[in-house]
Structures are given as structure tokens and as C-alpha cells.
Amino acid sequence: MTIYDCVIVGSGPAGLAAAFGILESRPQARVLLLERARVSSGGLRNDCKMNFTWPIGFPSEYWTREIAAGYLFRTEEFLKPAIMGQTNLSTYQRRAERIGVELLMVRQSHLGTDGGLRLIKDLVTRLESSGVEVSLEEELVSIDRATKTAVTGKRSVGYDQLVVAPGRHGFDFLRQFMRANEIEYTDNSIDVGVRVETKIENYPIVRDYYDPKFLFPERTRTFCTNSGAAHVVQEQYTAANGQPYYSVNGHAWSNERESNGLVNFAVLRSVEFTRPLASGQDYAEFLAQLAMLTGGGHPIMQRIGDFRLGKRTTKEGLNEDLYDFAPSLASCTPGDISLAMPAKFLRSIWKALKQLDTIVPGLLHPATILYYPEIKLYANKPAFRDQYFQAAEDIYLIGDGAGTSRGITGAWASGLRAADGIRRKKGW
Numbered sequence: 001m002t003i004y005d006c007v008i009v010g011s012g013p014a015g016l017a018a019a020f021g022i023l024e025s026r027p028q029a030r031v032l033l034l035e036r037a038r039v040s041s042g043g044l045r046n047d048c049k050m051n052f053t054w055p056i057g058f059p060s061e062y063w064t065r066e067i068a069a070g071y072l073f074r075t076e077e078f079l080k081p082a083i084m085g086q087t088n089l090s091t092y093q094r095r096a097e098r099i100g101v102e103l104l105m106v107r108q109s110h111l112g113t114d115g116g117l118r119l120i121k122d123l124v125t126r127l128e129s130s131g132v133e134v135s136l137e138e139e140l141v142s143i144d145r146a147t148k149t150a151v152t153g154k155r156s157v158g159y160d161q162l163v164v165a166p167g168r169h170g171f172d173f174l175r176q177f178m179r180a181n182e183i184e185y186t187d188n189s190i191d192v193g194v195r196v197e198t199k200i201e202n203y204p205i206v207r208d209y210y211d212p213k214f215l216f217p218e219r220t221r222t223f224c225t226n227s228g229a230a231h232v233v234q235e236q237y238t239a240a241n242g243q244p245y246y247s248v249n250g251h252a253w254s255n256e257r258e259s260n261g262l263v264n265f266a267v268l269r270s271v272e273f274t275r276p277l278a279s280g281q282d283y284a285e286f287l288a289q290l291a292m293l294t295g296g297g298h299p300i301m302q303r304i305g306d307f308r309l310g311k312r313t314t315k316e317g318l319n320e321d322l323y324d325f326a327p328s329l330a331s332c333t334p335g336d337i338s339l340a341m342p343a344k345f346l347r348s349i350w351k352a353l354k355q356l357d358t359i360v361p362g363l364l365h366p367a368t369i370l371y372y373p374e375i376k377l378y379a380n381k382p383a384f385r386d387q388y389f390q391a392a393e394d395i396y397l398i399g400d401g402a403g404t405s406r407g408i409t410g411a412w413a414s415g416l417r418a419a420d421g422i423r424r425k426k427g428w
């Protein structure tokens with residue numbers, strides 16, 4: 001059996017950064033990077049917009065401004081992003097302030113889905129040429145802590161240090177992993193919302209600021225804006241009961257592709273549960289399955305014009321002349337999101353959308369589409385033993401799946417931080 005100095009699980013930004021971080025302090029380290037897909041499957045691959053300003057993507061329970069600043073600096077030094085300009089925002093800012101909304105100014109870069117794929121290939125090639133063994137389509141199944149053995153779908157390998165970074169899609173895997181290895185965790189918060197899609201002319205702020213971050217009252221915010229050659233997509237997950245469900249998301253190609261004139265972004269509300277409801281994941285799965293039930297097995301979409309009138313959107317209604325663009329995710333079921341979304345989320349989100357329409361007039365054009373559900377699962381909170389995300393002896397849990405990040409740069413920073421912990425512990 002081969003024994004590695006470090007086995008890293010997941011080739012998203014968290015796993016990649018952990019590998020680079022380890023090599024930086026110990027170039028001769030024997031590192032295995034396992035990836036269950038054919039290519040890294042997270043945000044590096046989808047849209048790949050990166051935010052380089054705290055607190056975007058950095059959960060406050062783990063990242064102070066000072067700690068994040070050092071890691072953001074290192075992340076930027078390494079990835080060398082082309083930061084985009086931001087212009088003509090003072091009017092939007094003034095309007096926002098007047099109604100109690102904050103427009104956060106965030107340094108951003110945007111590669112697009114095609115640019116992200118190029119970046120992934122480049123990073124993986126660099127790791128391989130530095131001696132890292134990158135094994136695609138190989139999944140971690142379980143570990144034996146006593147013998148420090150990792151069992152994959154193909155073989156057993158030994159590890160000295162184990163870094164697990166399975167992302168949001170690996171949320172359920174990580175839960176089972178923590179249970180099996182007696183790592184305590186909580187899972188009591190959740191983000192639920194809609195994805196909004198409209199013509200760029202109805203939300204022209206994106207010409208001046210690619211991914212404008214608005215913070216509304218009631219823990220509601222805009223998130224992950226995509227424009228140009230932009231599409232709403234659906235991601236499939238499997239609930240604990242084996243039922244598949246979807247969450248919508250969005251991405252855009254780089255500006256080398258022709259624009260379809262559309263923009264999409266999420267409006268999400270965060271909620272933290274207290275007893276007796278303990279699991280954000282269970283709740284999320286229940287909500288998503290309710291959406292699947294009302295949507296006949298698909299997510300739901302509804303035009304703002306219909307939503308305001310309290311009536312469902314119909315297939316025929318999608319083509320009336322007021323409704324002047326076709327949905328980019330045509331497989332969604334035209335319907336009534338208020339049948340599926342709890343009032344606590346719906347009220348805050350509708351309030352936020354009306355405020356946003358005051359700041360950027362035109363957003364609530366009758367043709368604008370709301371897609372539901374968009375659910376973010378980054379609520380696993382392992383009980384860490386140190387500030388480097390060590391959750392059990394020689395086991396580090398990082399990235400979105402472990403709740404240490406909520407975006408590419410935060411995930412990258414978590415990888416560097418875990419590598420720092422390993423370096424200090426091992427004296428590398």
C-alpha cells in the first residue's frame with residue numbers, strides 16, 4: 001500500500017490550494033489529490049467570478065478581517081486575477097443608503113465558465129509537474145483512523161495527513177464521514193431564495209459592477225450575479241431518502257462569447273434554526289422536494305407580472321408579447337412559487353426585490369422571471385480542534401462543504417490555512 005504525506009480529497013479551490021500550500025513548504029512532499037469527477041466540479045468551473053474583499057465568501061465565525069486579509073493577499077498573489085473596474089455607482093449607493101440597504105464594494109475578477117476550465121487545467125498541470133499525483137474519477141469512500149488508511153473506489157492508500165474538501169455537492173458525504181469518525185458538528189443554518197433573470201437593460205448596474213452585492217434588512221442579500229452570455233442552470237442533489245432534487249444556480253461564459261442580453265442573480269435569505277429543528281440539510285431537502293412536487297419534478301419559474309397578480313405562470317403565458325424574453329432554463333415548470341416557499345423567506349425576498357427595484361428601476365419588469373428553489377448548503381459546522389480546521393487528529397475539513405467558505409476565494413484561503421496548520425504541526 002502506498003503511503004502519502006498528505007491525501008487531499010476534492011479538486012475544488014480548497015483542495016487545490018491545500019496542495020499548493022503543502023508544496024510551498026515541503027516541495028518533496030508526497031501528495032495524492034483525489035477527485036471523484038472528471039474535472040473539478042465547483043465554482044472554478046462555473047462562471048468563475050472571484051471576490052477579493054472580506055467578508056464576501058468568508059463566514060464570520062472563522063474569519064476576522066485581519067485573518068482573511070493575509071490569506072486574500074496570498075490568494076491574489078497566486079491566482080493573479082484581472083480585477084474589473086467599477087464605475088458610476090454613486091447614484092445607486094445614494095438610493096440604497098436612503099432605504100436602509102448597503103451596496104458593498106467588492107474587488108472582483110471574472111473568467112467565465114470557459115476561462116474557469118482553462119484555469120483548472122493550468123492549476124492541475126502545475127501540480128502534476130511538481131510531483132503531485134492527481135487522480136480523477138477516484139472517490140474517497142471511507143477511512144480507517146486507527147491505521148490511517150483511506151479507502152477509495154479503486155484502492156486503499158495510507159496517509160499521514162488527510163484534507164477533506166468535498167464542496168457543497170459533498171455535503172452529505174461529509175456528514176456521513178463525520179458521523180463515522182465521531183467528529184461533532186452542527187448543521188443549523190440555511191440560505192433559501194430565488195434566482196432572478198431579466199434583460200440587462202432592466203438591471204443595467206451590471207454594466208458598471210459585474211456582481212453587485214446588496215445587503216438588505218432581514219439577512220437577505222444578492223448573490224452570484226452573471227451577465228453577458230448568462231444562463232440559469234439546475235444542479236441535481238440526492239436527499240437522504242434517496243429522492244433526487246434540484247437547486248437552481250447561474251453561470252456565464254467569458255466575454256469572448258456573444259451576449260444573450262440576459263442577467264441572472266440570486267436573492268437569498270439566511271435563517272438559523274434553534275431547537276427542536278436541528279438540521280438545516282433536512283429542512284432544505286424537505287423544501288426542495290415540496291418544490292419538486294409542485295413543479296412536477298422540476299424547479300418552478302414565475303414571471304413577476306403573474307407573481308404580482310397572485311396567479312401562476314403558464315406555458316402559454318411565457319410567450320405573450322409583454323413577456324419579451326424566453327427563460328434560459330426552459331426545463332423549469334411555469335407555476336406559482338408561493339405554493340412552495342415558506343412565508344418567512346418569500347416576504348423578505350419580495351421586500352428586498354422591491355427595494356432593489358427602487359435602487360435599479362426596471363428590475364421588476366413584468367417579464368422578469370423568478371426561479372425557485374435556490375438553496376445553499378454550507379451549514380455543516382464541524383467542531384474544529386484548532387484554527388487551521390483540524391477536526392480530528394491529522395484530519396482537516398475545509399471549503400464550502402465544511403462551512404469554512406462560501407465562494408472560490410474563501411475556499412482557496414481555507415486550503416492555504418489548513419496547509420499552514422500542517423506545516424506548523426509537522427515543522428515543515
Ligand SMILES: Cc1cc2nc3c(=O)[nH]c(=O)nc-3n(C[C@H](O)[C@H](O)[C@H](O)COP(=O)(O)OP(=O)(O)OC[C@H]3O[C@@H](n4cnc5c(N)ncnc54)[C@H](O)[C@@H]3O)c2cc1C
Pocket residue numbers: 009010011012013014015034035036037039040041042043044046047048049050051057138139140141165166167168169170173224233235249250251398399400401405406407408409411
Ligand atoms: C453553478 C455554480 C456557480 C458558481 N459560481 C461561483 C462563482 O462564480 N464564484 C464563486 O466564488 N463561487 C461560485 N460558486 C460557488 C463555488 O463553487 C464554491 O464556493 C467553491 O467551489 C467551493 O470550493 P470547494 O473546494 O469547497 O468545493 P468544490 O469546488 O465544490 O470542490 C469539491 C470537489 O470535491 C469533489 N468531491 C466531493 N466528494 C468527493 C469524494 N468523496 N471523493 C473525491 N472527490 C470528491 C467534487 O467532485 C468537487 O470537484 C458556484 C457554484 C456553482 C455550483
